[in-house]
Amino acid sequence: MSVEIFDSLVRLTMVGSVAILVVLALRGVLRRMFGAQLAYASWSLVPAMTAVMLLPAPTRPIESFDGVAHIAAAASAAQVPIPEAFDLRPLLMSAWLLGALVTAAAFALQQRSYLRGLGRLKPFDGVRIVQSESDLGGPALVGAWLPRIVLPADFGLRYTDAERELILAHERVHLRRGDAWINAIVAAVRCLNWFNPLLHYAAVKFRFDQELACDAAVIARFPEARRRYAGAMLKVQLAGQSRQELRLPVGCQWPSNQNLKERILMLKQPRPRRAMRVAGLSLLAGATSFFAYAAWASQSPRPGTVVTDDGAPQVEVNLRVDAGGKRGKPLRLIQSLGKSFEIADDDGAGAYRAQFTTSAATADSITLEGSIRSGDRILSTPNLVLKPGEPFSFVLNDGPQGPAIVRIEGTLAFAGKTPPREEGDRPSTEAADVEATYRSMTNPPIYPLEAAKNRVEGTVFVAAAIAADGSVQDAQVDHVVPETSAAALGEAAVTSVKSWTFNPARRNGQATTGKVVVPVEFFLHEADVRRVPNGGPGAPDTVFIAADRKD
Structure with missing residues (x-):
């Protein structure tokens, strides 16, 4: 199980990294042309591209003729023993898990340090807005489950009435959009991908774009207050609320002093017209669909399905062949009971060919009979009676002292209608x-x-x-x-x-x-x-x- 999880982690990391690079390359252009809110929305490309990788891979057709589905084996069985090679993946999986736990612990300590620095919290304006005992405690949106707007102890003295209204509007936008939840998810993804420096860099840029989008929403509501809003930003930064030691992993915190100039410059930009915003959303939706489809289509295709509909009951066969020291890919076909199918490797002197026939032993079981040969030599003649969906496997060895050269495993199941019962047949609980x-x-x-x-x-x-x-x-x-x-x-x-x-x-x-x-x-x-x-x-x-x- 850990091997499959590790392989999935590698695949998702690669696709996610490509998505991050695309967003990092486009975010500046999108902000200038369509506004900060669309640039923030462009980060949706990252979860979209990674999510589609969890969907079933695209299929490719399996050739079928004369009632036999011929499937090329995934690896050669040219009389090469399957080595018991040391697999690093379980060890790397353990290292990944340890790193994720350490990163999560570090974030938890940062969150706890920030909360302890707030001191005792007292209500300010309802249960969702509180005031801390510290002058450094806010303004910020803290927590994810029940996020609260935290204001500094000197909030009423440091800011004017107009500035306080703008700051509260900023934090309420975060609260309404669920940005605290989003940042908690980002923190969790950073824990799972602690080894990926690109993701940590992207998380910083993501939260900055989040703040710019929030600024844009406030200015759209108070278009005449650009100067006052810039003054409030400067006061927050001068108060030291965003110092490095006060980082807030789960919540929304005002960016550092290094980004203050870019935020103020953004306030001077006119809001894009409605037509441009609609065009930008359409462009983003199209780009997200395109890149998500490209990521899904880039997966190694899984074999498609062969279906022969001649009125007879059909059986679904799922097989995987490991041979020549390599792990094969799953093979799948659906065909009528009583017909034959083959798994063959015709490459070189070690070629082998396995022919199987399925039949219904009872209405609740399937018989798999076959003959596996290498040239004129019989390797095995399996004859299995299986319950639908029950896994099976068998191994072919290479000579009297040789280890396994071919391993075949899989399942059989009825597809569509099951074999009809003869009159007088007992129910499945009373099968023969x-x-x-x-x-x-x-x-x-x-x-x-x-x-x-x-x-x-x-x-x-x-x-x-x-x-x-x-x-x-x-x-x-x-x-x-x-x-x-x-x-x-x-x-x-x-x-x-x-x-x-x-x-x-x-x-x-x-x-x-x-x-x-x-x-x-x-x-x-x-x-x-x-x-x-x-x-x-x-x-x-x-x-x-x-x-x-x-x-």
Whole structure:
């Protein structure tokens, strides 16, 4: 899970950074042409571009012909073992989480320091406007859950009546627009992206644009008060309210002295005409839609859907193939029951081809049968009975001592209408009894070196007790043919079967404990494998192990 979260974090960080760069490049032009409020609104591009990355990726078509969907595997299985490589992502995920907690703690300390500096708060004009004991405590909008306008202790002495009216109008604009909530979200995003200096820089510019937009709203209401408003700004800055040690992470605080000149210059600009403001909003909406769509379309496309509608019940197949040491991408198709589909890699000497057929064992289960080959060599012949939506997986190994070269996992589910019940069928809670079947064979048997050296062959029948959850409770040798091979081959077969997972037996539709006998065939020569038939109906497929293999 942490790996998927880390991958999503990297993707969102990259897209968010691109969006920030776009806004930083355009905000000045937008402010001059359409006003400060539109420049502030342009920051909506950042959440818009990142949010669309959480939507399903675009699809690409899967080729289909003659009732078979051919899907190229995501990676080659050219007889290259999948290495147990060290994955840094879980470690980086832990570092990310630690950094996020440290950053959140730092912001919490800043907020607490600011609140403690306010001293005792007393009502000024209702419950939403209070006055602090400190001359440095405001004006500001503090908090997010129940934000309050905080005024300094000398508010009535420092400012004239007209200036007080403008300052309160400024803070009420923040309160009405929900800027305190927005800044709390920005602080949370900064915690999650503590490692991204571009985001911290953008947060400073964002809050400045927020203040300019608020100034513009006040001037639009009091167009004759530009000079008085500039004087109020200067008094706030001279009082030291925006000193570095008084930073307010969650709330709205007047910007630092470094931005005072730019704020005053903005007051001198005439308000854009209504037509220009409407044009600016239209342009921003179009640009946001364009960049959001471009971000969504830039994702790696997921396979599309193949649908064959011939009136037969259909099944949805979701698979992922890991091969050649690489993690594959999900594959998805929908087709009629009883038809075949293939997963193939035709590249090089290590080419493999897997053909599968789905059928309905009952109205509440799906059978997946297949044959996986590399050239003329059989790698596996899976035969699984699955509940719709139940995950399955199996692993193909490369030779008697080789690790896995291909891992296939996925789910099956009915798409649209389910198979019709025959007259007299019992309901799903009373489905026909079924025996245990393979689900996940993650540790294939390894041909014992000593047995191969002594040219020992045989079939080991492993009796396994299967729990209701599909795990193997116990496994031991039932019998061996010929009996002389028991000591050489029995332990290898039992050790492997104990690590497998089964689809449990079902009685009256309910999973229950059961027993199954797994035949494991050990051959010295791979050519002999193809002359051995599969198990009979209802019996687990035979597992074939060959001491030699074709390169």
